[in-house]
Amino acid sequence: MAAYSLIIRRLLICSLTIVVSRALTGALLTQFLSHKLGLDQQDVGLLLGIAVFSATLLALYGGYIIDRLDKRRLLILTMLSSGIGFILLTFAQDLWLTTVVLVLVETASALFLIGSKAIISECLPQEQRARVFSLRYTLTNIGYATAPMLGVVIAGYMFQAPFLLAGAIALGSMWLMRGVGRGAVDIGKPLSFLTTLATLKNDRTLVIFTAGCLLSTIVHGRFTLYLSQYLMVTQEPRQALDTMAALLACNALCVIALQYQIGRFLKREQLRYWIALGTALFMAGLIGFSVADNLLLWCLAMLVFTLGEMIIYPAEFLFVDTLAPESLRGSYYAAQNLAAVGGALSPIICGYLLTHSIPASMFYVLAGLSAAGGCLCYRSARRAGV
Numbered sequence: 001m002a003a004y005s006l007i008i009r010r011l012l013i014c015s016l017t018i019v020v021s022r023a024l025t026g027a028l029l030t031q032f033l034s035h036k037l038g039l040d041q042q043d044v045g046l047l048l049g050i051a052v053f054s055a056t057l058l059a060l061y062g063g064y065i066i067d068r069l070d071k072r073r074l075l076i077l078t079m080l081s082s083g084i085g086f087i088l089l090t091f092a093q094d095l096w097l098t099t100v101v102l103v104l105v106e107t108a109s110a111l112f113l114i115g116s117k118a119i120i121s122e123c124l125p126q127e128q129r130a131r132v133f134s135l136r137y138t139l140t141n142i143g144y145a146t147a148p149m150l151g152v153v154i155a156g157y158m159f160q161a162p163f164l165l166a167g168a169i170a171l172g173s174m175w176l177m178r179g180v181g182r183g184a185v186d187i188g189k190p191l192s193f194l195t196t197l198a199t200l201k202n203d204r205t206l207v208i209f210t211a212g213c214l215l216s217t218i219v220h221g222r223f224t225l226y227l228s229q230y231l232m233v234t235q236e237p238r239q240a241l242d243t244m245a246a247l248l249a250c251n252a253l254c255v256i257a258l259q260y261q262i263g264r265f266l267k268r269e270q271l272r273y274w275i276a277l278g279t280a281l282f283m284a285g286l287i288g289f290s291v292a293d294n295l296l297l298w299c300l301a302m303l304v305f306t307l308g309e310m311i312i313y314p315a316e317f318l319f320v321d322t323l324a325p326e327s328l329r330g331s332y333y334a335a336q337n338l339a340a341v342g343g344a345l346s347p348i349i350c351g352y353l354l355t356h357s358i359p360a361s362m363f364y365v366l367a368g369l370s371a372a373g374g375c376l377c378y379r380s381a382r383r384a385g386v
Helices: 006-026 029-037 041-068 071-089 095-123 126-155 161-173 193-202 204-220 223-234 237-263 268-291 295-323 326-356 361-383
Strands: none
Touching: 006 029, 006 071, 006 095, 006 126, 006 161, 029 041, 029 095, 041 071, 041 095, 041 193, 041 326, 071 095, 071 161, 095 126, 095 295, 095 326, 126 161, 126 237, 126 295, 193 204, 193 326, 204 268, 204 295, 204 326, 204 361, 223 237, 223 326, 223 361, 237 295, 268 295, 268 361, 295 326, 295 361, 326 361
């Protein structure tokens, strides 16, 4: 990381701290909301789904704002919003106020992701962006691999403490952003939001790619949720927990060890072939899950699945970076972020399949969705000449 400028280094550190602040509370949020508001698990799931869906739509306008204003100040605002939101959650008593706070936190997280990618694209030459996207994703996984365990330990002493600590980390991260300058791109006469939406809608390559990403995100966006759903149906509770712990460790270690190295090999001129390879690895991993009957096979399938994940994530970012005009990078990243809806659909689809069909059929349906998404992404990449 020392090879990059101060701006990029501070932005990467902020990416890690923001992920840590979110991950500290991730494993506790459903229990916290259930306890504070007296909701059952179905209602908690609905509440979180509404927050994620609302934030995804709001982020589309946020991407437009990112293109118009000082990105550094907007990222500082997202950190401030996250910090205040986590702290306000500790006072949650009213359902409507809690919903507003959750939407605020989720929207701030989405806008930080979009804004940080836009700054990376502005501050780095094209040949370095794939490596930095991969490095950023590696740091993200380090945060998600370590912070949840820390949050659980801290909650054992005081249940609200992880939320207060998450808020403090988000607020403290604002100081690092002082080293991130504003973009130097001259956007000329600003377009209206409706004109920007029309531009996004008329870019068929972007529309096809976003549709493909949405289908793929159903598979990889929240894979821990459907894997845990499947294991709870097919294994004894203790065995399911042990298997899930091993799979999470395998996924995190693989990403931390290999993500940056894989990112070094991604080339814009070969993106459609990388997308095809990542899709094939997803499908192979899913089929491996469907036939796994011991821990070794589960971990081998997770290794294959994780290799697909490590290819697809930076490839998606790099493709949008290639496609987006300089003046609309935030808007293009926000449009592609609509694929996050797939992550919200994933547990719903998988829960239905596990309830109304044989459990292994879930993986075959997911493999079909992955194939469909990969085909759409491949088609859009070929249209773009990459």
